[in-house]
Amino acid sequence: MSLHFQYLGQGLSSQKTMELLQKHCSSNHHNKIADFGAVFDELLESEKYKDLIVSTLEIINLSSDKTLLQPIYSAIQYWMTKLESKEQQIIVDLFLKHIEQINEEAIFKTKIVAQLFNALSSSSLSQNLFLKLLECAKKWNTQQLIISPIISNLKEFLNLWTLSGPEVLKILNAISDLIDPQDQQYVILISEYILRNISTSQEQYIKTFISFQNINQSYLKLCEITQCSNFQVIEKTQLGQLIKLVLAGDLSGASAFLVKEEGYFKSLNLNVEQYLNQTRIAKFIQLSSQKQSYSYQEIADALNIKLEEVEIWVIHAIQSQNVSAQIDQSQQRIFILDNFKKLLAKDDWQNLHKKLSALLTKLKSVQIQ
Incomplete structure (x- = not known):
């Protein structure tokens, strides 16, 4: 509609x-x-x-x-x-x-x-009517009639009005109330919009981030969210420290930290296994930049998984769109074809700066000659 x-x-x-x-x-x-x-x-x-x-x-x-x-x-x-x-x-x-x-x-x-x-x-009238429409749809059980066009055009709807952060959250929460828990894609879209665009309190951001992560299976999405300026609000929290370990592919560090802060993360309803899984993907991406091929056993040891699980984890890593690899079942080896690293850490930026500086120096010397 x-x-x-x-x-x-x-x-x-x-x-x-x-x-x-x-x-x-x-x-x-x-x-x-x-x-x-x-x-x-x-x-x-x-x-x-x-x-x-x-x-x-x-x-x-x-x-x-x-x-x-x-x-x-x-x-x-x-x-x-x-x-x-x-x-x-x-x-x-x-x-x-x-x-x-x-x-x-x-x-x-x-x-x-x-x-x-x-x-x-x-503007205020249309905003109030929008909230009333959501209320009526919930009362009349006609959510499915309006939720798809609203979610599909979320930015356009919110741009109709000049809204403060709390006002946007009020509208997004009202929309979220209409979403069937089974429609996880809608939940992801709402959560991602908040994480990317809305300045919220640290507590609200953590709550939204956990909600997003509990159903987000994409390592790439996780990387993108952490690159948003809004993510800074939780960088120094326990959750921020955990994400840093995850993205670094530090499997032992992430595991130890999850045990250390078990009570806190349990109170957040954090899906521990999911964070470990995303750490494994990050670890494989890290490995892909170091060698051109690995045996199944090397991958299993590095990711702390069973030998028969290696292939599925390589597929997960490929699906993250950060690496390209080929599975050779006959040789029991994984061949790295390419590494498209999309998340640059501080060291990566420093290395890139050094390479660019060296390139500029060479260009200047060529011009002088």
Whole structure:
């Protein structure tokens, strides 16, 4: 479902409106519809849009099937664009109350609420409506209808408003409440957005990072997150120290630190095995820069794994997109084809600086000659 909306009813005439109402309302109400028709054009021509909307919502209630009156709902949403912010707020509240009370399918009601967005001129109004939409979707159990377009266009939605960090978190938490725990990809996207873009407290960052890591299977994603400036908020914490050991491929160091801080990490609901696994991937990437080939036994010893697990761990390392390798089962060897190191430590930067400095010196000497 698109949350953007075309105003199909902006040119709705009084005649068309009356035809729709008379067709889809009981004949017992035709006199009321006729009375409404008598003032419709007058309200429209005098641009009394608030009164027009109020009267139209009242008359819509006469129809037993609101879905047949979609063009009239469209017209109401168009008329709302003509109102000042204060009047829009009044009408939004009235409209939401109307939608809550109508006896229609939840999907139809959710779509009608979503279609209000383009009608609102105020940032605060659209922000509040967005939160209300999330609340309604949860109440009506229509999360799946809106969660995909929201997550897919998360940056665009948040850019609609000028928000502080806490306000963004409020919206993201409201979105997270709609996500089925089984939809792990959505959880990853929300968590990653917070880790990359939102300045939070150390406690909040750790909580989000753990949530992200508990379902994140990508070593590459872990590397990317630690390169974000926001990660600095936890660099000196126990979690930050653990991540440093993980990325260094220090398997014994990470194992010892996890034992030492067992109580703390348990309180965070940290998945110990996952961090050890990512340390193994980092270790293999580290090994790939040292030799062109390794025996299965060498890899097993370095990663502290069983011999029969070597191939699967090499595959995990290749999937991290940091290394390219070939498995030779007949020779029981792993051949390193390439190393695309994407995470540069301090020593890496220093070595790179030395190489560049040496290259510049050579270039200068060539120019002098």
